[in-house]
Amino acid sequence: MMVRNAQAVIRSERLSLRPLQRTDIPHLERYMGDARVAKATQTIPYPLPPGAVEAVYAAAHAEDRVTDCWAIDGTAMGRPPLVGVLTLEELDRGQSEIAYWTAPDAWGFGIASEAVQALVDANPYRANTIFAVVFQDNPASARVVTNAGFRWLGDAEAFCVARGVLVPTWTYSLKPR
Known part of the structure; x- marks a missing residue:
């Protein structure tokens, strides 16, 4: 198992992506405890x-993790220090998978799109291909990844823990520059 180096802070015009901090725990509890957020994730x-x-916090800081987890920090735009979370899982053969969620009060402001684009541009694992999987009943999430240049690969299903069922998904891929 690979030992991860410290995660870099990734900046965009209005946001920073940074490792989770202990001070994020109350925000994580609030947003992860929201049914709208939970039911939009696997x-x-x-x-x-x-x-x-x-x-989640402990896993984000484990030395043997295969997934890095960034807080989407909105303080530069006058928002809370955690308005969402982005993860990047290192797969084999130079591939990665991105996943994300944003707080409901941050929806509709382009925050997820900007955060995903910043992570794709940074490409911290130097992946040849990055995948994203979104639930078909969440077209806003599909727009986030297509705005970042991801292309549709096909339909599938993924289990949603919060819903307790398999949910139809769209799978996307991107070949970073």
Whole structure:
């Protein structure tokens, strides 16, 4: 298993992507505990059980992690220090998979699009291909990845922990510059 170096802070025009901090825990609890956020992700349970946020924080800082986790920090634009989370999982053969969620009060402001574009531009794993999977009932999330240049690969299904069912998905890929 690969030992990760410290994550770099990635900046865009209005945001910074930075490693999670202990001070993010109350924001994580608030947003991850929101059914709208949980049901738009594959992995966040709803209702959020005790200890779930601490487990996310611990996993984000584990030396043997295969996924890096960035807080989407909105302070530069007058928003809270955590308005969402981006993850990048290193797969094999020079491939990665990006996933993200943003706080409901940050929806509609281009925050997810800007954050995804910043991570793609930084390409911290130097991936040859980056994948993204979005639920078909979340077209806004599909717009985020297509705005960043991802191309549709096909339909599939993924289990949503919060919903307790398989949900139809769209899979996208991108060959970074």
